[in-house]
Amino acid sequence: MAKILMKGNEAIAAAAIKAGCIYFFGYPITPQNELPEFMARELPRIGGVFVQAESEVAAINMVYGAAGTGKRAMTSSSSPGIALKQEGISYIAGAELPCVIVNISRGGPGLGGIQPSQADYFMSTRGGGNGDYRHLVYAPASLQEAVDLTMEAFEVADYYRNPVMVVGDGMIGQMMEPIEFKEIRKRDVSSEDWGTTGTKSVRKPNVINSLVLDPAELERHNIKLDQKYKEMEANEVRYEMYKMEDAEVVLVAYGTTARIVKNAVDVLEKEGIKAGLIRPITLWPFPNKAFNEIPQGTKALLTVEMSMGQMIDDVKIANEGKLPVHFYGRAGGMIPTPEAVVEKVKTILGGER
């Protein structure tokens, strides 16, 4: 199939439709507006539903209701809006409903700004909502990857009956790149009839619920959920390694920041400095195992983020205290330059030598 040039937000929307999601509930917020706008234009033409909700809170609860019927449903927003959705995400995880949530993130805290940022790492990976729950977080670095992962996200969500989040920064939402829609691996999803579609008076009522008042029963529920999360940790981790052989410094970066870091790694290589990159594609589960593949001679780790340092916590956990962990970040919508990353690496090596 020929490649087409699309804006990120629209490409993600188109990918969701390709994946069979025709139910979208959203609320306007920059820099993701082209996504709901695309849905508002396209879904009515194909028998789908677009609802502009009164708030992000309402939108995620509409997703809860729609997902509770057993159909593929999604919402998208940007950082402050995703914060509002956390209530619903917790309920969706508790009630074991599949859905996809897209966060085209921006700078914070509070109203923050509208430029690209990665300051939602904690909110995405630690669960901004209440209770013991987890969900997959995909962090695409290109539009092709955003398309592929969005389509995959629906499969994964159905497979585990769990929400899946796709996190791109504002750049992913706003930029244009050529993309193509590829066939993705269909998962063997349980055909269990759990959706609320009306009993037709032939079966017992189905109930979608996250309330479990009996402590022993709730604990059993928690253990069951945890087993799913363990399964995700075992099977769903994704990452990319770039020029890791003989790397003196291993950089860790995700999303568009990883592309900037690749530039920096290439520049360093030309200058005779060996640097490599670990790029987490799933932020949760975090690719701890990638850190086992760090070469013997590596002297230090450098985490690069568009935040004041959030993923660095996971890098330290994965590193298990073996190597010094350095940080370089820009925040508020300021973007790290390859030059600055190169300088930081040189400083680290200077300090080591």
Next chain:
Amino acid sequence: MTEKIIMAGFGGQGVMAMGQLLTYTGMVEEKNVSWLPSYGPEMRGGTANCAVIISESLVDSPIITEDATAAIVMNLPSLVKFEGNVIVGGNLLINSSLISLKTARDDVNAYYIPANKIANEIGNSKVANIVMLGAYLELTKVVLVDTIVEAMKKVFGPAKQHLVPLNQKALELGAVQVK
């Protein structure tokens, strides 16, 4: 070959459209491409800019910082803002119809093109952006003019096919400026 172009002007000068057209054409020629806009309040009436990368190899970062191989500036604030981003020996294309100042840089190839004047002469001030693009293509040959004309036919849609010859003329007149 990697071309990193900053295109900038005020809203309505067709800066984003010019960038998208070039990006699309690059894709048609099976090059690796990316288009990254500025967005937000500044888009709504203020200056607009976009970064276009066209490369034989994979585009790593879509962001252009101090490494622009070219900048096309349509108004004075854009010149002031972006002239410093062009690499030594890079191309700086200045719309001299609206910018009377000269660039402060003496280590880049500066071209002063009266884009609005030329566009008006062929009957439509809106193709000033395409005049600039024509000049840029003549300098870099990053994509073929034929491909971009074909791309126009496709992206303009049936309702605007009659604008293709006008835009083609604008490309040619822009090219003449830097020959």
Next chain:
Amino acid sequence: MAVVFKKTEGLTDKQFHYCPGCTHGIIHRLVGEVLEELGVLGEAIGVAPVGCSVLAYEYFNCDMQEAAHGRAPAVATGIKRVLPENIVFTYQGDGDLASIGTAEIVHAAHRGEKITTIFVNNAIYGMTGGQMAPTTLVGQKATTAPYGRDAAMSGRPLKMSEMLATIDGAVFVERVSVHNVASIRKAKKAIKRAFEVQLEGKGFGIVEVLSTCPTNWGITSVESLKWLDENMIPYYPLGNFRVPEEEI
């Protein structure tokens, strides 16, 4: 022996957890009977709230979803938009609907969602132990209004039906009570009409049902019926506030 009365098919056999004298049970039964009589139990999907009726999903004999506090109308919107042929209803209390869920109920009405809302108003937060609700009467005591609701501090109680009746998308709005047999009969008629409006695809329908809470009001069951009649009805007048235009 002839059966002269039996429990509606609209309710499960699960025993209610409601306090003695609470009228939630009556309202549940009315909803169950209406669903059964309309022949839509197999198509019905209910949304339970947070509050005293949080466990409603165990009592209605149809598919159910349990919503977050106040969000039932949004959840119902999601369900109805996916399954427009089904019958979707929410069952909400006054803390849920008139406080934390005001945005959701107003906008479900605003969009004219083809759902039915049963709004149980007992002028207090029951489940959490008798705190002041937006519907608590002036002077009425609550654990967070120990000296009685002070209008200067907390405003005067919200009249949700009157408010919602101003919204074009709300095509059926009626306030009823269940404090005596006559009012129960009227309540059932209103609930049935609200579901019919949905079946006819006309828009959003809501029935506000004045209800008792002897436990948190601190009076007996019989006294609570009298208290409702003497105190709530004068402030919350019963009656229809809106019917579909062609019925005017």
